[in-house]
Amino acid sequence: MADYELYYWPTIPGRGEFVRLALEDAGADYVDVARQPEAQGGGVKAMMKLMRDTECPVAPFAPPFLRAGSLLVAQTANILQFLGPRLGLVPEDEASRLSAHQLQLTIADFVSEAHDVHHPIGVSLYYEDQRAESLRRAPLFITERMPKFLGYFERTLERNEGGGRSHLVGAAVSYVDLSMFQLVSGLQYAFPRAMARLEEKIPLLVELQGRVAARPRLAAYLASPRRLAFNQHGIFRHYPELDTVEDD
Ligand SMILES: N[C@@H](CCC(=O)N[C@@H](CS)C(=O)NCC(=O)O)C(=O)O
Numbered sequence: 001m002a003d004y005e006l007y008y009w010p011t012i013p014g015r016g017e018f019v020r021l022a023l024e025d026a027g028a029d030y031v032d033v034a035r036q037p038e039a040q041g042g043g044v045k046a047m048m049k050l051m052r053d054t055e056c057p058v059a060p061f062a063p064p065f066l067r068a069g070s071l072l073v074a075q076t077a078n079i080l081q082f083l084g085p086r087l088g089l090v091p092e093d094e095a096s097r098l099s100a101h102q103l104q105l106t107i108a109d110f111v112s113e114a115h116d117v118h119h120p121i122g123v124s125l126y127y128e129d130q131r132a133e134s135l136r137r138a139p140l141f142i143t144e145r146m147p148k149f150l151g152y153f154e155r156t157l158e159r160n161e162g163g164g165r166s167h168l169v170g171a172a173v174s175y176v177d178l179s180m181f182q183l184v185s186g187l188q189y190a191f192p193r194a195m196a197r198l199e200e201k202i203p204l205l206v207e208l209q210g211r212v213a214a215r216p217r218l219a220a221y222l223a224s225p226r227r228l229a230f231n232q233h234g235i236f237r238h239y240p241e242l243d244t245v246e247d248d
Pocket of ligand 1: 014015016062063064074075076077108
């Protein structure tokens, strides 16, 4: 049995990717269960069954979740808080670990807002059924929320002189840096025009994105079939009509 079993929807990068990046970067022994054939105990059915029938005291509310021995851990930021020390992807001191978790929760807030741009009314409705509301929400997300969140992360890098302004927390790569790579990449996929405008204001984040992508294990992973491309079913979706900039 592998050290870790990751459970996430098999066709989208989604929130599962934040966990996958940490496992891949560390070269961890893990299985992506829902992407395995049903005959080998994989698939979405196996994932749903474990969510429903787990003997753990607290069941996950939603994927992603991670099984590690007898533990079943859900909530992306919580999973990464659990994995960070085990994978050597967070500094050892308490203050840094709290900072890492704080930043990861802020990333989670931002991810939810990015999702809600194309689903402002309800997750059970198609985008096309809430397009009018999306068209109202998108310009506010682009002009207010993207600069606010990304500006905050850029300033966090700027302040980390001890980490050479190249890590969000501490002096070495952490799971937060890996998640930031995914966040910036997702925004570039969903809002290419808006991001092209914003990127000059967030040079440290863009540099961080490049450095993370070049990490040897991650570069190999990103070029492999294990890496799922962003697509129109995930959290970051590209609808050109939502990607507006000021002079549109
Ligand atoms: N806050 C949770 C959100 C989990 C979540 O919303 N998962 C989505 C997929 S990315 C899901 O399957 N949601 C089902 C639902 O909300 O009913 C996390 O960060 O892990």
